[in-house]
Amino acid sequence: MLAEYLSGNIVGLDMFPEFVRELDKKALRRGLSERLKGVVGKMEELPFEKNSLDLIWSEGAIDNIGFEKGLSHWRAFLKEDGMIAVTCPSWLTSVHPEEAEKFWTDAGSKLDLIEDNIKIMQDCGYQFVVAFALTEDCWTKNYFEPREQAINELIEKYNNCNTVKEYAELNRCEAELYRKYKQHYGYVFYIGRNTDNSNLRGGLL
Ligand SMILES: C[S@@+](CC[C@H](N)C(=O)[O-])C[C@H]1O[C@@H](n2cnc3c(N)ncnc32)[C@H](O)[C@@H]1O
Structure with missing residues (x-):
């Protein structure tokens, strides 16, 4: 995209x-392979100059x-005035339901409030530009629903295999958790600029 x-x-x-x-x-199918290439690597050890x-x-x-x-880690790879656009699951309110917190902790993620992440971004040396939460459709229409459909196809293809059925159950639990607690957590886009002028401030949508 x-x-x-x-x-x-x-x-x-x-x-x-x-x-x-x-x-x-x-990339090849869409005629983009001249300027879009994949690389296997770790995001904590970026293989770029x-x-x-x-x-x-x-x-x-x-x-x-x-x-x-x-x-x-990533800031060193940006040119001066280079931009960063990153989504991260975040708390949207100061209420952190235990069930939701456990889900994210088990998934290996620690959620913070948007204002705390903005402060982290600034402390890392970025000029904060904007932050906004992804809308509900991004979770449901663009993620849970197509994933459910893909899993159902797998269940049929693999003749009711238990591993696929367990995965389907996990998907349903995650969707149910989101339905219950969506006002409290979500994916938030954080956009920033690599600049020495850390006094500049952006806005919060
Ligand atoms: C939730 S997916 C998001 C993928 C994609 N950005 C998207 O929005 O559809 C997270 C991706 O991060 C990759 N990943 C996890 N840890 C990584 C690491 N340390 N270095 C590089 N990739 C990693 C996973 O393989 C997975 O494809």
């Missing part, structure tokens, strides 16, 4: 070679290594 909106060269990084191969295949990137775009991944660790 980024390659369709932007004219520059894009490298997509993931630790799993199968995912990277899939990206390369899609320092000060070489105009933009780092990362959705739903930084919490695997921690918001602060990711932001501070």
